[in-house]
Amino acid sequence: MSASYQPVNTDDDTHSPEPLPEPKKPRTFSRRIVALFLAFCFVAFASYKLGQWNVPSTVPEQASQSAAPEKPAVPSQDSASDSTGDQLEETPKPAENDTMSGKYSVGYFVNWGIYGRKYPPSLIPAQDLTHILYAFANIRQDTGEVFLSDLWADQDIHYPGDSWNDAGTNLYGNFKALYNLKQQNRHLKVLLSIGGWSYSAAFHPVVVNPTLRSKFVASAVALLENYGLDGLDVDYEYPQNEPQARGYVELLRELRAALDAHAQRKGADYRFLLTIAAPCGPDNYQKLFVREMDQSLDFWNLMAYDFSGSWDQIANHQANIHGPPISASQAVSFYTNAGVARAKLILGVPLYGRSFLNTAGPGTPFSGLGPAVGSRACMTTARCRSPARTCSTTTGCSRVGRTILRSVRWSASTTRTSEFLTHPVFNKHHSETEMLRYIHHLQSKDLSLVHAMTPLGSCTMKLNSTSSMIPLTWPEFGSVHPFAPRDQVKGYTQVIKELEDDLCKITGFHACSLQPNSGAAGEYTGLSVIRAFHEARGQKHRDVCLIPVSAHGTNPASAAMAGLKVVPVKTLQDGSLDLADLKAKAEKHKHNLAAFMITYPSTFGVFEAGVQDACKIIHDNGGQVYLDGANLNAQVGLTNPAVCGGDVCHLNLHKTFAIPHGGGGPGVGPICVAEHLASFLPSHPIIATGGKNAINAVSAAPFGSASILLISWAYIKMLGGQGLKDSSQIAxxxxxxxxxxxxxxxxxxxxxxxxxxxxxxxxxxxxxxxxxxxxxxxxxxxxxxxxxxxxxxxxxxxxxxxxxxxxxxxxxxxxxxxxxxxxxxxxxxxxxxxxxxxxxxxxxxxxxxxxxxxxxxxxxxxxxxxxxxxxxxxxxxxxxxxxxxxxxxxxxxxxxxxxxxxxxxxxxxxxx
The missing domain is CATH 3.90.1150.10 (Aspartate Aminotransferase, domain 1)
Known part of the structure; x- marks a missing residue:
């Protein structure tokens, strides 16, 4: 993730009507609730939410815009008067469209989706879409300039097939991937979406200031031109008063004029599109001068969802089509009565829902919010005729409001046509006895700890005792969903808290996060915490990481992934750290020094006698010390990372603390941090974790691979403090x-x-x-x-x-x-x-x-x-x-x- 990455709400909160508070401790859990995946698209029939990335470059505009260009919408010669008394032209017809039988199928693709969701543009079902809204560009409040929110994702990331040897200035990242997608799907158009809930506050001063509006318009059109886009989508949530609403009208007029002038200047034979994300709540849409706005717009993306949530006193439907207090039909009627053609209204469909706790149903009070329902659950309950209901003998009932999808059109390209399971082994063993013998035959080929020592250096292949692994088979632990409310898993929560406390005592640090799923993930998380710490102190420019050549192998990769510049530090003939070289490089980069990564003992198999001196050098030059805990098995009870002078460390529970790690996983790489870094530990969108300055989640689950935490908990409890010390001494x-x-x-x-x-x-x-x-x-x-x-x-x-x-x-x-x-x-x-x-x-x-x-x-x-x-x-x-x-x-x-x-x-x- 690049240093330019801007923290935003989760990729599930693209168009929330207000920021969602951290969930209160809910009292119910439905086994049908899957991962929080607020995937939503603006479509005529169904919707998709897509991942995202960013990039700047110089793709020829003509090539990018050649696919099925929009023709200009021709306004009527008649005129009419809106509610303000101003003379306006007749509302223009929607821009013509030559695909999907004249229907629009529009999807938002958010640029942060390439990170946690790992959703690159190549996965977009482009054959089912007519328009992609690339979200979100940000706005500078002081100047009005529109700028890309994540240059790494937008223009720099290299996807498979991208060359590293191209000469000159070239476009990569999401924009190049989207350009390639357009070449394969000539009907497709890509618009840059500006704002969104996270960035909308910047609109308030801009829309009321002509100078700032002018800069907004010029910079937005420049981005459109530079990246070969087909239009702009304005996501202003929402004007708060009449001056802002009138300024919004002027902003759209100026954008429309600038886009038309750009088309004329370039000789483009079609209309550059202008759209907005339109509210469906009366408190917001009644402030708008709809008819005036419509003169500039090609279509309106109606946010027909999030009608009920934590801001309400009673539970209600999430995205109901009809019925009070808020519905999509009310919003559609408002816009059409104001003069907007129905063909220009794109109805948003959410593939998620919210759960309300201790409620008798729609229109009745509730005590709090439970976990959200993801898109997969919506699909599987498409035939439901009423909200899902979950009950508990101790907590009463809760209801989950879901969008009911009567039909979802699947593309033929998603149907597998090739043969599968063709190997003879899949049709050879027709009884349990035969299968048992086959599996045991495969098992007999593997040499493991039951046969002999596995002396893999830096892997700590110690005994994984049966006694510590038995609890994994207990349903009280194994059948718990990662998003289960805390008050329903008090025992599990106690185990997790005790393990965090024990790891803090072992490392000498103040706080712990169990979220990272591997040692490498722990490294990335620790470095991200350090970066957030520097940024909070106004020192975002600190981006240099010193790493000894004796460091653990994943260190430089983790540093690069965290957006840091790696500077190697030499070692001496005996394998120890060259303190003179470290000091020289720390002083050389003291203004930009972010971190120093050191493995103790080193991967060369020696304790660094000068580790405390090394840490002092880093601190004297403004940096933080990341002590890699891959070799912690050599120091438990004898010393600890805090005594060495570190600020943060990760631990490999699948090494030092006896979790099996054969076959590539699973692993756990928690981080422990000093007190001044505790507030930056990772957050989670469902279960509250981390501190007030928490970085974004690094795992889909709040406590990572929670089930196997029991192994390390049991290992520590059975050995006790003296046993842990004895283990290190014997090693x-x-x-x-x-x-x-x-x-x-x-x-x-x-x-x-x-x-x-x-x-x-x-x-x-x-x-x-x-x-x-x-x-x-x-x-x-x-x-x-x-x-x-x-x-x-x-x-x-x-x-x-x-x-x-x-x-x-x-x-x-x-x-x-x-x-x-x-x-x-x-x-x-x-x-x-x-x-x-x-x-x-x-x-x-x-x-x-x-x-x-x-x-x-x-x-x-x-x-x-x-x-x-x-x-x-x-x-x-x-x-x-x-x-x-x-x-x-x-x-x-x-x-x-x-x-x-x-x-x-x-x-x-x-x-x-």
Whole structure:
């Protein structure tokens, strides 16, 4: 997210009639209520709400505007008089449209939708739309200038297929994606929507000031021209008095004149469109000079929703077509009676609803609001004839007002025509017995902690105890919806609060947020909190992040995603942080320094002796310290991030606190912060979280992956304070014992001044490559023959193995692993001395599965015995895990990369 991102209401509040208060503690929960997804579009029949992004550039206007241009609306020669007595031309007919049988299907696409919703323009169902309103541009109150609210989304983000090597000034982001969408759908038009609820207050001074209106008009038309748009949509919510209402009329007149002049100047053979978001509440539409406004408009987007909410005293329908106190039919009658042609009214349809607590139904009081109903729930209840009803034996009844969609037209393009489930396995196992055996067969191929140590460095593959995971199976926890009202999940809430308190005690910090779903998400969240802190102090310009080259691998990517410029910091020969280089760079960037990310202990497997000095350097130069908690397992009960001098840290509950993290998830990456950052912790639109200055939510659920929080809660409670400290001490002891055993045989890359490592050790295998062409991969593959999962390979240094035994391993298992590594070292020596050939040997041919070992004597052509290949040590005869395949094609994998994560140096910002 770029630094230009402007906080707004949630993407579900695009057209709320007033800001929605934080929900009171509701007392009911319906299992049919799904995620809050206030997706709404202005359409004739149904509606869509689309995601969004932003971008500036130089796409040729003619190319962008060539698709099915609008023809000018021809006003009547007759004149009439409106309620003010002014002589006006007859209301113009709507602009002609050559698609959708003359009907308009209009959708708002909000530029923040590309973030939380991950909804790029390419997902827009363009074949079902005639117009896209790109929302929202902002307004400068002091000058009247219209400007893009998120340049990163609007014009800078690169989508798949975008080149990074284009010469000159080029357009990317949402605007380029929308331009591509128009090329594929020639009927489609794109308008820039200005304002919206979040930015509407800026209209008040602008519309009443001719100078500011002039700047508004000029800048809006300039954006239209620069980005090749088809028109403008004004979303002013709402004029509060007559001067503002008359100023609104003048603003639309001036925009209409400017658009027509622009068309004439460009020789465009069609009319640039001008629309507005029109209110449907009488308190707002009765203030408008509708007939005068209509002279300038091509159509009106009626906000026919949010008729009832927290601002009312009684519950009522959300978007009723007929009936008091507010309805769409009343609004339509008002506008048509004022002279607006029906064909120019686009009726908005909300695909969401609000729930009212403890109410007998429409027209009766309610005690508060419950969770909103998302679009999926609306679809599934399309045949309902009355509001949904949810009851509880303890809380009474509540009602959910839903928009009833009698019919929704689905495009033929959404129907799958290709074959699926064609692999034989989907039609091979026809009984539970067969399926059970098949699944167990797959399971038997995996080496896990039930077989042997998994010494992946920086991964902390400790025991995930069964006792701490059993509660996940309990329905009292597993069947709870993430948006359940707090008073219905008091026990769950207590567990969450206790876990937050425990993590604060462990880290020494003041407050905690459990919302981030991974370590990387925690990093992004912590950096976003730091950015919000600087911005609150009027120092938004602080955007430089210093990161040591020994930092955890995701640090530079998280910093870049948070809109920070990465500056790498050197390390010394012993792997420790170069404090002189840190100080020099901190002072160089002191006016723009935002943060310093440091991993403690470092990924090089050493404690940074100068960590407190490093933190002081950063604070002296105005920055904040982000201490990466990926390696917290080495310090629990011994020290903590606060003692080190940090301001914020994240924790990997799926590492230090025993949540399983195989198969890519799920994980939890909570952040803990010092007191001065507590008010910036993430908020949530449904369940109140965070502080008064909270950043936007970073997860769909208020407490992230809440169900697995039970594992860490149980882990901490069962161990207690002393047990947690013992765990860290044993982890350190195991790593140092392993380092002591391997040191005579391998080169330990980094140690501290006492010759010790932290919780993991880095062994350098470069000498074997030079002497015999043996790579890190060869040692890793040979370890599989000994029944071990390989350590982390070729990271953080390409010639190294990073080994982390954790506290879960017994001395016997550690000895077994060390024996295997020492024996492999002897096998490597045989290759170096020529006892085995360099191109075909025990390491290069490893691992050795049964399919290789059981070939006939005539087929066995390797320069060593089968026994040496699969039983190099005696204890393997009793405890042997067989690899199921031999080598994969490493060359193919190298040439067909799936992911290539850049180093700190590669992401460094160029300040030249």
């Amino acid at each position: 350190l002891l195991n790593a140092n014992y392993m380092a002591h055993r391997l040191a005579p045989h391998y080169n330990l890359r980094y140690k501290n001044h006492n010759g010790r490592v932290a919780h993991e050790l880095l062994i350098d295998l470069a000498e074997f490559d030079k002497a015999a062409g043996l790579k890190v991969t060869d040692f890793a593959k040979r370890l599989q023959d000994y029944g071990f999962h390989p350590p982390t390979c070729s990271w953080p240094i390409s010639t190294c193995m990073l080994i982390e035994p954790t506290e879960s391993e017994s001395l016997e298992e550690i000895e077994r692993f060390c024996d295997a590594m020492i024996h492999i070292r002897q096998e490597a020596e045989d290759i170096i001395t020529g006892k085995q050939p360099k191109d075909s040997n025990l390491l290069k041919n490893a691992p050795h599965p049964l399919s290789v070992i059981t070939v006939s004597d005539a087929e066995w052509n390797r320069p060593y015995s089968r026994q040496t290949a699969v039983y190099p040590v005696s204890w393997l005869r009793e405890k042997k895990f067989w690899p199921t395949v031999s080598r994969v094609d490493d060359t193919y994998g190298d040439l067909n990369l799936v992911c290539d994560c850049p180093s700190v140096e590669e992401t460094a910002h160029d300040f030249s």
